[in-house]
Amino acid sequence: MASFSRFPIVLHPQLRRALPRNAQRDLRGQLFTRLKSQQAFRPPKNETVPPKAPEPNATSPASSTGPSTTPAQHARTTIRRGPPERILIYSSGAGKTVFLGAMRLTTVFIFGFACVLVAPGFDSATYSEAIVPAIIIGGALPMLFVAYTAAPFVNFVHLALPVYARRSREQAIEYAKNLPPTATLYLNTMRFTTMPRHTEVQLGDLVRERTLFRPVAFRNTKPKPVPWWTGTAPQEFYTAEQSSSGPNSPAFYPEVWEHVYRRIQSNKPPAQNSK
Incomplete structure (x- = not known):
């Protein structure tokens, strides 16, 4: 008390x-x-207590000398950092692609205008019976001419890379400069409706080709069958010797196309190979 x-x-x-x-x-x-x-047991106001360091655990991967990764994980990480499965090696340029697409659409509109508006105006007794078919044929000629001459025009060319060539850009370029005949190329052309069409070919099946009626640089000697509703598979293609400036992308390799183009031009037709 x-x-x-x-x-x-x-x-x-x-x-x-x-x-x-x-x-x-x-x-x-x-x-x-x-x-x-x-006051002796009370810590100062400005003093901070340092955090306690975690104790090493023998079962955790951090306690080991290095990161424990399997060979499959290491390969996937390396490939993920390198080039993709398909790289772009040729681009015709946005200007040429847009020009050809606009020309195709213009000729289609001309044909529709001639069939829908012009031809019915001359369908009377005062005009000859041959003038209506002549107007329709005259409106269709520009459309057919552009569709035939621009069909071989290639917009883009992609190259499929194997696993060992996807580790770095240098290995991808080294593989592209020494392609085997079984290397797969994907040629992007334009349909009659200006929709893109992808054609899968092998490098050994492409040979040099020249025609008088339309520009052609090479043709595919072994076209693959396609469904009947997609039309016939294109066999003749046209590209320039060098690629133009395409998209600013790490998957674009314009320096490779010059070597691939020379390789295509040096391939011999199947008739000469049999000899």
């Missing part, structure tokens, strides 16, 4: 003055000692 009543006496000034001097001195000393002991 005496110890419980000490703190009110010390805090209350009138009760503290009523005590003798010796008792006042003893209470002040006890209070000072208790405050000092409490």
Whole structure:
């Protein structure tokens, strides 16, 4: 009870003055000692306790000397950082592609205008019976001419890379400069409706070709069969010797097409190979 009543006496000034001097001195000393002991265990305000370092675990991969990865994971990571499965090696240029597409659409509109608006106006007794078919044929000639001459025009050429050539850009270029005959190329041309058409060919099946009626650079000697509703597979193709500036992409290799084009031009037709 005496110890419980000490703190009110010390805090209350009138009760503290009523005590003798010796008792006042003893209470002040006890209070000072208790405050000092409490401050000794209290950390400073500006001091931060450093975080405890995690203990190494023998079962975790971080405790080992290096990252534990399997050969399959390492191969997938390396391929993911390298070129994709198909790289772009030739681009005709956006200007040429847009020009040919606009020309195709223009000739289609001319043919429709001649058949729908012009020809019915001359279908009367005052005009000859041959004038209506002549207008329809005259409107169809530009469309057929553009469709035939622009059919071999190639917009893009993609090259399929094997797994070992996808580790880096340097290995992809080295593979593209020394392609085997079984290397797969994907030629992108334009349909009659301006829709893209993809043709899969092998490098050994492409030979040099020249015609008088339309521009052709090479042809495919072994075209693959296609469904009947897609029409006949294109066999003749036209590209320039060098690729133009295409999209700004890490998967674009314009320096490769010059070597591929020379390789195609040096291939011999099947008749000469049999000899």
